[in-house]
Amino acid sequence: MSIALNLDHATAPRPARQTRKPLVGLDRAALAQTLVEGGIAEREARMRASQLWNWMYVNGVTDFERMTNIGKGVRQQLADNFMLDRPEIVTEQVSSDGTRKWLFRFRDPANPNMPPVEVETVYIPETDRGTLCVSSQVGCTLTCSFCHTGTQTLVRNLTAGEILGQVLMARERLGDFPGGSRPTNGLVPSGETRAITNIVMMGMGEPLYNYDNVKQALLIASDEAGISLSKRRITLSTSGVVPKIGPTGSEIGVMLAISLHAVRDDLRDILVPINKKWPLKELLQACRDYPGLSNARRITFEYVMLRDINDSDADARELVRLLAGIPAKINLIPFNPWPGSNYECSTSSRIEKFADIVNRAGYASPVRTPRGRDIFAACGQLKSETERLSKKDREALAG
Secondary structure (H helix, E strand, C coil): CEEECCCCCCCCCCCCHHHCEECCCCCHHHHHHHHHHCCCCHHHHHHHHHHHHHHHHHCCCCCHHHCCCCCHHHHHHHHHHEECCCCEEEEEEECCCCCEEEEEEECCCCCCCCCCEEEEEEEEECCCCEEEECCCEECCCCCCCCCCHHHCCCCEECCHHHHHHHHHHHHHHCCCCCCCCCCCCCCCCCCCCCCCCEEEECCCCCHHHHHHHHHHHHHHHCCCCCCCCCHHHEEEEECCCHHHHHHHHHHHCCEEEEECCCCCHHHHHHHCHHHHCCCHHHHHHHHHCCCCCECCECEEEEEEEECCCCCCHHHHHHHHHHCCCCCEEEEEEECCCCCCCCCCECCHHHHHHHHHHHHHCCCECCECCCCCHHHCCCCCCCCCCHHHCCHHHHHHHHC
């Protein structure tokens, strides 16, 4: 089923959007400095920043008037100069398996005359976790031949605030904030108090091509005084931007996933063209050097199963050989079809035999159950409508 929504969080008239600065996505120092620039006395800016942090990320408030521990005059000053906007929901779809997909629309507050952009975000409920798949770019530059998102032109990077905006909006829709109302068919995992327990940067775009914004967003998401997700419950997936893999471990400290999909450079050059720049040898060395790598903090290697392309017994044995010495888990992903794709999914028996070879070598190799296929929310199926913008508009958005 598909539900079209247009949520307005404002409860009172506000000055023109371009006169107010967004606060979501700023780190504490930048938040305090921005308050000073908006007229808040420097001596109280740090205190106000701490209060705002709690209201934004713990309580999920988008209206300054609800911030009861801040004086009325200061609340008005904040409302006149700043905003806590979240993305507009264009559509919300719920799969037959409970997966939810949102099409979010963002407008650039610094450039109100620019066309809005759209991204897709997916929530996957399971008995032991609730995973939010977050996008980092509008479109993608990687052109992976099996991926629907890769057929969409890159429009621009998302800001840290826009990345976090997906998390905040999803938490609101799933009733994760204090006093929130949960959907009647929503699922809170067993033993948990919130619907979203995990974040994966596996949506639209290559996160490491938008490193600074992704870093800031994930550090805020894992801040104990904010959204407070453990870094072990945040996974960043990359197709292999080798120079940024080390900094991801040392500066962000989240779990790493590699979109591998092939065990030979000639094939990976076709499936994942970034391999031409950073081939398998360089990629796997960066994985071996990943800060904090251990049996308790394994790297996940994602491997989409393509019939008669990369699914032979020889491919499985070579995969085991390539990963020797790397604490790893291998996710086998049945190919999710999309209109115009040139690939077919491997047969169930072939996937099972491939998995058996990998398992006998000592690697956990779960076969990922496709989720949300009926609403095109499964792995590799995400694609927004922003590509319909004119070439001139896309170039303007990209700067």
